[in-house]
Amino acid sequence: MSTTHISPVADLETPLKFAYWVPNVSGGLVVSTIEQRTGWDFDYNKKLARIAEDSGFEYALSQTRYAASYGADKQHEATAISLGILGATERLKVIAAVHPGMWHPGVLAKWLITADHISDGRAAVNIVSGWLKDEFVNFGLDWLDHDERYVRTQEFITVLRGLLTEQDFSFKGKYYDINGFTLSPAPVDVPGRAHPEIFFGGNSTAAQGTAGRTADWYFSNGRSLEGFAENINGVVAAAASGARTAPKPPRFGLNGFVIARDTEKEAVETLREIIAKAHRPAVEGFASAVKEAGASTKDGKGMWADSTFEDMVQYNDGFRTGLIGTPEQIAERIVDFKKIGVNLMLTCYLHFQEEVAAFGRDVLPIVRELEADLARKNGTELNTDLLPITNLEGANA
Numbered sequence: 421m422s423t424t425h426i427s428p429v430a431d432l433e434t435p436l437k438f439a440y441w442v443p444n445v446s447g448g449l450v451v452s453t454i455e456q457r458t459g460w461d462f463d464y465n466k467k468l469a470r471i472a473e474d475s476g477f478e479y480a481l482s483q484t485r486y487a488a489s490y491g492a493d494k495q496h497e498a499t500a501i502s503l504g505i506l507g508a509t510e511r512l513k514v515i516a517a518v519h520p521g522m523w524h525p526g527v528l529a530k531w532l533i534t535a536d537h538i539s540d541g542r543a544a545v546n547i548v549s550g551w552l553k554d555e556f557v558n559f560g561l562d563w564l565d566h567d568e569r570y571v572r573t574q575e576f577i578t579v580l581r582g583l584l585t586e587q588d589f590s591f592k593g594k595y596y597d598i599n600g601f602t603l604s605p606a607p608v609d610v611p612g613r614a615h616p617e618i619f620f621g622g623n624s625t626a627a628q629g630t631a632g633r634t635a636d637w638y639f640s641n642g643r644s645l646e647g648f649a650e651n652i653n654g655v656v657a658a659a660a661s662g663a664r665t666a667p668k669p670p671r672f673g674l675n676g677f678v679i680a681r682d683t684e685k686e687a688v689e690t691l692r693e694i695i696a697k698a699h700r701p702a703v704e705g706f707a708s709a710v711k712e713a714g715a716s717t718k719d720g721k722g723m724w725a726d727s728t729f730e731d732m733v734q735y736n737d738g739f740r741t742g743l744i745g746t747p748e749q750i751a752e753r754i755v756d757f758k759k760i761g762v763n764l765m766l767t768c769y770l771h772f773q774e775e776v777a778a779f780g781r782d783v784l785p786i787v788r789e790l791e792a793d794l795a796r797k798n799g800t801e802l803n804t805d806l807l808p809i810t811n812l813e814g815a816n817a
């Protein structure tokens with residue numbers, strides 16, 4: 421095992437959680453003409469979700485997209501497809517991506533509670549501040565400056581949590597004005613969960629601050645170990661500032677594109693082919709649109725601010741996480757991320773159904789062994805009671 425330093429925020433007892441991106445937009449998760457056996461329709465997603473929950477995945481994350489960009493010519497709405505997937509599964513938690521600015525937090529809270537009841541406590545949301553200006557402008561909605569979007573997001577999450585947990589909730593802010601509202605029914609009472617989980621995605625300084633003050637989970641685009649350690653520090657510092665409104669400390673999720681092959685050479689060749697066959701005009705169009713994200717901030721930090729053309733072929737910088745190699749190499753890398761504080765790996769693939777099953781069969785067992793070793797070497801135990809139920813025969817059928 422490698423010698424990556426163990427961060428004080430690392431949780432060695434709790435098994436890592438795994439999520440996959442719901443391919444609810446067309447074109448797969450890489451902007452490349454390489455063959456991708458990944459569908460975007462509901463039937464494909466229903467089968468994928470069942471494979472994922474049988475393979476040891478605990479979460480699925482949908483994408484919110486209203487207009488084509490970087491390919492993604494067709495899109496299914498995130499909350500609707502999330503609800504469909506919840507209905508088609510038994511254990512998987514589904515995180516629906518939502519933009520403040522497109523939704524009112526009270527309407528979302530109401531949706532979330534109903535989805536939670538339908539799914540017996542498995543509904544969650546990912547609050548994303550948005551970067552695709554055209555979607556907002558062409559819908560006739562306000563397009564706020566970068567950091568102002570996070571001011572609104574922070575209020576949005578505060579209102580959302582308030583309505584999920586309190587009776588007679590009131591709030592007066594710059595963007596929302598709530599007067600003595602009680603939502604009934606309340607969310608499902610799930611042991612260990614204060615309310616349906618609120619995830620949040622973003623990389624910039626403003627994003628880290630908002631996540632640290634408000635979110636249950638902080639999600640990042642793909643990063644190196646050093647890069648993500650920096651993000652974690654930023655979120656932890658904001659959480660420690662005394663202004664945190666969430667009941668527990670933030671937890672950390674990181675995106676990574678997985679290419680697991682029998683040999684490292686094969687995996688690297690697949691990456692090269694993906695990049696060699698990149699859909700150049702789509703990637704360049706995307707690179708121009710995302711200037712509204714991290715690059716537009718005062719300190720120039722944040723999502724895609726320093727991404728290369730190659731990075732952007734996976735539009736959430738998933739190659740940067742380095743989950744490319746043999747199952748053993750990938751498992752070791754994942755456990756190195758656990759050491760710096762990652763609690764959840766968010767994964768994507770070329771051929772989702774096949775590769776999610778292969779990940780559960782070939783990579784996850786090694787991760788579990790390494791996690792148990794790591795805990796033991798540090799004087800503790802991996803809590804195996806928290807491992808998800810798997811059904812590998814079902815997943816590989």
Ligand SMILES: Cc1cc2nc3c(=O)[nH]c(=O)nc-3n(C[C@H](O)[C@H](O)[C@H](O)COP(=O)(O)O)c2cc1C
Nearest residue numbers: 483484548549550551621622623624713714722723
């Ligand atoms: C895991 C993850 C998921 C995201 N999902 C979406 C999405 O579905 N739709 C969207 O418009 N933006 C999505 N975003 C991007 C955010 O809207 C936001 O533009 C971005 O995080 C800005 O980053 P910045 O604060 O670093 O500039 C996602 C970000 C992350 C990290």
